[in-house]
Amino acid sequence: MAPHLSNEEFFTSLTTLLSTTSQKTRGSVYLTQKPLLNTTSTNGDDPSPVSQPSILIRATDGNTNAPNPKNPKNKIERSKTKASKVKISTVVAPEELEGFYGRYAEVCKAGMTGLKKRDRKRGKAKGKGGSGKGAKA
Amino acid sequence: MPYLPTPQAYLEQSALLLQAYPDSRITTKYSFLSQRPTALKKAQARQSQRRQQQQQQSQDTATTPSQSTPAPQTPVATLTLKTYNPAAGICLQYRTNKAAEVGRLITSLGKLAGGADVAALGLGAAPATAAAAGTAGDVEMTDAPVAAEEGSAAAQAAGQAQGKPDAGAKGGKSKKKGKGKR
Numbered sequence: 401m402a403p404h405l406s407n408e409e410f411f412t413s414l415t416t417l418l419s420t421t422s423q424k425t426r427g428s429v430y431l432t433q434k435p436l437l438n439t440t441s442t443n444g445d446d447p448s449p450v451s452q453p454s455i456l457i458r459a460t461d462g463n464t465n466a467p468n469p470k471n472p473k474n475k476i477e478r479s480k481t482k483a484s485k486v487k488i489s490t491v492v493a494p495e496e497l498e499g500f501y502g503r504y505a506e507v508c509k510a511g512m513t514g515l516k517k518r519d520r521k522r523g524k525a526k527g528k529g530g531s532g533k534g535a536k537a
Numbered sequence: 538m539p540y541l542p543t544p545q546a547y548l549e550q551s552a553l554l555l556q557a558y559p560d561s562r563i564t565t566k567y568s569f570l571s572q573r574p575t576a577l578k579k580a581q582a583r584q585s586q587r588r589q590q591q592q593q594q595s596q597d598t599a600t601t602p603s604q605s606t607p608a609p610q611t612p613v614a615t616l617t618l619k620t621y622n623p624a625a626g627i628c629l630q631y632r633t634n635k636a637a638e639v640g641r642l643i644t645s646l647g648k649l650a651g652g653a654d655v656a657a658l659g660l661g662a663a664p665a666t667a668a669a670a671g672t673a674g675d676v677e678m679t680d681a682p683v684a685a686e687e688g689s690a691a692a693q694a695a696g697q698a699q700g701k702p703d704a705g706a707k708g709g710k711s712k713k714k715g716k717g718k719r
Contacts, residue, residue: 418567422614428568433650437560453559455650464568494651501647505640512567514614515636 402487404456407500410490411507414459417486418511425514427464433457436491452494457504461486538628544638547631548645551620552655554627561622563646569614618642 405413414431421427435453463485492500541547555561570580613634620629633642648658 421567421569424569425614426569428566431565431567432562433565433646434562435559435650452652492650497647497651501644501650504647505643508565508567508643509636509640512614512616512636512639514567514569515616515639516613516634518635518637 402489405488405490407490407492407496407503410457410459410488411503413486413488415507415511417459417461417488418508419513421461421465422511422513424465428462429459430462431457431459431508452497454494455492455497456489457492458487458489460488538630540630540632544631544633544642544645547618547620547629548642548649548658549655550629551649552653552658554620554622554625554629555649555652556654558622558625558627559652560624561620561627563649564619564621565643565646566617566619567614568617616642618646 418429421429434456436456437453465486466484541550551561551563570577615632615634616639618631621627645658
């Protein structure tokens with residue numbers, strides 16, 4: 401398994417991963433976070449086991465960006481596409497959590513362009529238009 | 538695996554679950570609709586069903602009845618948040634497609650990762666809910682199994698203490714019981 405990236409590298413990789421997925425409008429990006437509770441093996445005798453654990457963050461495209469295997473054209477290079485699966489991960493120390501998640505939110509906001517934009521105006525106009533039309537007519 | 542109706546409810550329940558089981562994981566899936574025709578059909582059915590539910594719930598907000606969006610031209614992605622604990626088998630989910638919610642959700646996930654309790658999330662929930670969650674908030678988050686049991690008990694207690702949950706907040710475990718929310 402690939403070693404963990406630094407937080408900076410993780411962000412750059414995540415940005416490209418999200419933007420490629422958004423551009424293709426196809427596939428998925430999975431972001432997982434979980435606490436690293438069993439850190440005893442890495443840093444020996446932790447003086448304060450009650451303290452906050454580090455958070456492991458993973459991101460992957462689950463190989464969803466690979467071409468459709470059902471398409472016979474892609475069948476030959478199937479083994480090749482398997483290697484194209486993107487898998488990145490990073491570990492965030494508890495004291496860096498706040499700063500990390502600030503940037504994480506920014507990256508996600510910027511990258512997830514496929515979601516519905518906020519257009520309150522149009523929604524309102526639609527709602528009003530329906531009732532307004534009825535009133536006018 | 539219930540889909541929670543509001544982000545607040547999802548975050549609240551996730552906070553409770555994380556308190557009870559600190560080793561839970563949170564997965565955020567940013568996904569475009571599958572291109573398979575069967576999947577598209579399923580998604581449409583789900584959408585219309587959801588719209589019906591929403592109309593039933595909020596009839597006073599004047600939702601346009603003729604709001605039929607047959608197969609949007611530009612594929613809209615969805616964001617699914619999932620909090621799952623493999624040991625307990627509890628899975629909480631929330632799904633959205635609003636870009637405006639992303640920032641708020643991710644920041645809240647950061648708070649959850651930092652071990653925040655329901656009160657610390659600052660969701661602006663009903664005071665009754667926050668007060669009930671206060672009991673759960675007293676439990677220190679440790680990875681000791683005893684504490685985890687205490688935590689789950691507290692989470693359940695919190696769920697019971699909320700006589701009438703406002704934001705669809707129920708005890709994480711009593712999800713199936715509390716079907717009739719209104």
